[in-house]
Amino acid sequence: MSHKKDSAALQALDRSHHLHPFTDLQNHAEQGGRIVNRAEHIYIYDTDGQRMLDGMSGLWCCNLGYSQPQIAEAVYRQLQELPYYNNFFKCANQPAVELARALVEVTPAQFNHVFFTNSGSEANDTNIRLVHRYFDLLGKPEKKLFISRKNAYHGSTIASSSLGGMDGMHKQTRGLDYVHHINQPHWFANGGELSPDEYGLQVAGELEAKIQQLGEDKVAAFIAEPVQGAGGVIIPPDSYWPEIQRICDAYDILLIADEVICGFGRTGKWFGSETYGIKPQLMTFAKAVTNGYMPLGGVMVGDQVAKVLLAGGGEFTHGLTYSGHPASCAAALATLDILRSTNIIEHAAEHIAPYFQGRLREFEQHPLVAQVRGQGMFAALELVADKSSRKRLAPDSAGAIYCRDRANKNGLMVRQTGDAMIMAPPLICNREEIDILIEKLAIALDETA
Numbered sequence: 067m068s069h070k071k072d073s074a075a076l077q078a079l080d081r082s083h084h085l086h087p088f089t090d091l092q093n094h095a096e097q098g099g100r101i102v103n104r105a106e107h108i109y110i111y112d113t114d115g116q117r118m119l120d121g122m123s124g125l126w127c128c129n130l131g132y133s134q135p136q137i138a139e140a141v142y143r144q145l146q147e148l149p150y151y152n153n154f155f156k157c158a159n160q161p162a163v164e165l166a167r168a169l170v171e172v173t174p175a176q177f178n179h180v181f182f183t184n185s186g187s188e189a190n191d192t193n194i195r196l197v198h199r200y201f202d203l204l205g206k207p208e209k210k211l212f213i214s215r216k217n218a219y220h221g222s223t224i225a226s227s228s229l230g231g232m233d234g235m236h237k238q239t240r241g242l243d244y245v246h247h248i249n250q251p252h253w254f255a256n257g258g259e260l261s262p263d264e265y266g267l268q269v270a271g272e273l274e275a276k277i278q279q280l281g282e283d284k285v286a287a288f289i290a291e292p293v294q295g296a297g298g299v300i301i302p303p304d305s306y307w308p309e310i311q312r313i314c315d316a317y318d319i320l321l322i323a324d325e326v327i328c329g330f331g332r333t334g335k336w337f338g339s340e341t342y343g344i345k346p347q348l349m350t351f352a353k354a355v356t357n358g359y360m361p362l363g364g365v366m367v368g369d370q371v372a373k374v375l376l377a378g379g380g381e382f383t384h385g386l387t388y389s390g391h392p393a394s395c396a397a398a399l400a401t402l403d404i405l406r407s408t409n410i411i412e413h414a415a416e417h418i419a420p421y422f423q424g425r426l427r428e429f430e431q432h433p434l435v436a437q438v439r440g441q442g443m444f445a446a447l448e449l450v451a452d453k454s455s456r457k458r459l460a461p462d463s464a465g466a467i468y469c470r471d472r473a474n475k476n477g478l479m480v481r482q483t484g485d486a487m488i489m490a491p492p493l494i495c496n497r498e499e500i501d502i503l504i505e506k507l508a509i510a511l512d513e514t515a
């Protein structure tokens with residue numbers, strides 16, 4: 067069978083039997099898509115032989131790219147030695163215990179405990195249970211409400227998508243009635259005549275207003291991504307996070323940082339909370355903790371919450387068969403080992419991210435680009451048809467979708483959210499590879515103009 071025929075056969079199977087996440091199922095069944103079957107360094111290859119620079123690190127997870135044999139070997143060794151044992155009741159497996167310690171070492175000082183899940187979604191579900199139990203144990207059972215932000219993405223389970231603020235998901239399944247939403251700090255879209263800092267204070271003030279409206283004694287927690295990722299790489303104005311922190315402290319509201327994308331170097335420090343100087347009591351992680359090699363997520367539980375849980379007595383009735391799966395934990399241990407021994411996060415922050423952000427700023431001259439925003443190895447270009455009126459390129463984001471498709475066709479994997487092109491290249495990119503990314507993006511923009 068020729069290579070081409072292999073590809074066609076695989077595509078036929080894919081169209082006939084495979085329901086894809088976040089995909090127009092009818093369109094996919096009719097037209098099919100790309101099948102990726104190989105990856106190396108920062109490149110992915112599909113069954114038609116196309117090579118693409120992966121400007122998205124997979125799905126914001128392969129921060130170290132695709133050629134890390136140390137991680138693969140750690141998983142293989144672990145599968146031979148102990149392929150599975152759970153962490154329920156009073157058992158544990160060695161990689162889970164060692165990973166718990168390693169995470170305590172790399173996360174901010176208030177975190178000394180971790181609860182493992184398989185994904186970011188499950189970790190955010192776990193947050194809800196942890197928060198409710200915490201306030202129950204404190205004798206404040208009426209403190210049950212969560213506040214989140216519009217356009218936030220916190221996962222796909224019913225509970226985590228309720229925490230999220232994506233309209234499409236809320237339309238499909240009604241969200242939990244104890245989750246409320248305020249606006250995201252999207253200055254470009256909503257700032258109007260205000261300066262970014264004025265707008266940051268105003269939109270953070272919505273949290274205080276919402277707490278007052280719902281009742282301080284009823285609101286338990288505020289959850290947010292340090293930088294909203296899937297919502298469009300929304301870089302908050304400088305004034306935003308200090309004000310949010312002040313409000314959470316003033317009203318005894320737990321702050322949950324969802325670091326599923328920001329964690330492990332994306333924003334320039336190990337965690338987005340560090341980049342923005344906030345001190346969450348709970349922190350969600352997943353994705354890059356294993357460099358995307360194995361599924362693993364979890365919640366880092368800060369001392370304030372852990373102290374109450376550990377003194378509470380009675381069962382924490384929550385857990386997953388694969389919480390702390392040994393092979394996933396082995397992958398994470400190897401990933402953390404690479405991150406620590408190579409100082410890649412610090413290297414990218416110092417030498418690559420400023421170059422990446424600087425080169426992207428050149429697009430401010432492009433007729434279609436109304437705003438370039440970014441932090442570390444994380445960025446978005448906001449596209450418009452006309453800069454002064456901010457007229458949209460096309461209805462339903464068709465312009466940005468077209469631009470993304472052109473980029474993909476030209477060998478660059480980037481994504482589109484609304485009218486923005488979004489990027490999160492691997493931290494291991496060098497400057498020449500950033501140049502290639504910029505060149506391919508420029509071609510896609512010119513083809514869209």
Ligand code: PLP
Pocket residue numbers: 184185186187188190219220221222291295296324325326327352353363
């Ligand atoms: N939280 C954030 C900020 C995310 O970006 C994602 C996934 O993209 C999730 C949670 C959900 O993680 P998972 O897809 O591993 O369930």
